[in-house]
Amino acid sequence: MHNENEMLNFIDKIVAKEVEEGKVSKVITRFPPEPNGFLHLGSAYAINISYSIAKKYGGTFNLRFDDTNPTKEDISFVESILGDMDWLGIDYGSEPLYGSDYSDQIFDYAKYLVLQGKAFMCDLSAEQMREYRGTLTEPGRNSPYRDRTIEENLQLFMDMRAGKFNEGEKVLRAKIDMANPNITLRDPVIYRIIQAHHYRTEDKWCIYPMYDFAHPIQDYIEGVTHSLCSNEFVNNRALYEWTLNNLDLPNTLPRQIEFGRLNLTGVVTSKRYLKQLVDSGVLEGWDDPRLPTLQGLRRRGYTSSSIFAFLNEIGVPKVEATVDVSMFEHALRQDLKADSRCLMAVLDPLKVVITNLDDTEYLEADNNQENAALGTRKIPFTREILIDREDFSENPPKKYNRLVPEGEVRLKNGYFIRCNEVIKDASGWIVELHCTYDPETKSGSGFTGRKVKGTIHWVSASLGLPCVVRLYEPLFTSKPSEDDLLSAINPNSLITLNDAVIEPAFRDFSGAGDTHFQFLRQGYFVCDNRLTSTDRPVFNRIVSLKSSYKR
């Protein structure tokens, strides 16, 4: 592992230099989600970039809801986002901030622009404006309303603010340059009329600032020094700076720096796609464990610490990067292995009768071989036990280290057992195995008499707890496109095993608050807090264990 000082990402380098040169004294960054959707992995990525910079330089990090469009935003999203921030463990000061709280100031700045002759009221319809805007290769044309007097513009703007016009009838535009090759600068709209109830300002306003105008002002008001956002805003930077530079602001201006988007192989994070998926009903909602929403990841059992470990490992790209999910899975295993208790659970049970055992014996087992602090537990060894069907084979392939007819394996934490008889039903289906155990070979006894090819996990048939285990695979079998999003869905993205059984010690750990476990030889699992009932736990597989076994 590298240490942070060696792995300065490009943004860190810029900030380090500015701090060193004394250009900024206190670093302030921010995360400005629009409360119109749920946070997802990409959000965590953006949060981490700004948050870690602020933390590293002893600065502060603001959470600011960018709520300048009442038609899309809702209080339920701010609540959900607040919950996610909490889960991530992000310190954003005592209170979240709201862009809408600066409405008066933003309005005043717009008025200032009008007074300076740098903004004008335009009557062009949206469609006309598009025509006047030009194209990527052709310059635009000036609006016929561009030369209104300052007085007229001011009057009209006040009238607009007073609600004298209908939606779409008029807008306030910055007067910049219709021929600028950067379309963002072609007299952009900075205020428009929206007759809608705002969840915070309620009905105080009927006009709302556009992102490009509001954002730099919001940053400035908060004293943000580094406004970090994704690459899609590079073109907007020119307008961000134009706005700041034309407002005659006394204090240090914030600087916008863009970073590349994060993609994960097989994972879709765009809001539109996620909505389409959830609306289709093929998932269980926004917190479906297959979704990269923070709620989904949490339910899936992903820990926030593993998310940050992963995020810090991939760095900050300048261009869009597609990281292999295996890197994320690696971070997950690393994070989970040290403090998860390791239990035994059988997913696809095959009954085994230990013919020479009559009395139940309680065996002792480490909860985590590498972390003695996690203690030990007792495991009941009974006459009838359950093993996983795939741990027995009548026609074993080469290098099969499990149970075979007349073969011997060790029961983890128990004894060697030998398979003497395979019982089948009329159709040839294996119903149960008859085995004998060797008392000499007890776990921890130091028995060295003979070797066994492998060790398998097992659970008492009579004392094990029935449970449901949900296995997950990538949501998509192929890279989904916009129109065949649903057809690309992996039919095996969720496999539910209803006959699984887990050792009884689970109850004690669960009762003590444990949620994440390793199921020996199988992977890491989390107790699903939505589906688990008092009489039957439901587990989600977080991630499987690595395996060098090749079938």
Added chain:
RNA sequence: UGGGGUAUAGCCAAGUUGGUAAGGCACAGGACUUUGACUCCUGCAUUCUCUGGUUCGAGUCCAGAUACCCCAGCCA
């Protein structure tokens, strides 16, 4: 010849004022093993999108070319 951004292994990603390609993931071998896990070894770019040039020496400098991404919402 719209403008802008970016190019280092299968995937991320370091690479100081030019000095002879870090690290991680994945993968492949091997050691260890009462989890086919973990851990530990070993291997994995004669080459940095390409082509020229400058230089004793270029991933780093210069010139040209190519590829990919972003922008034409009164969304953010």
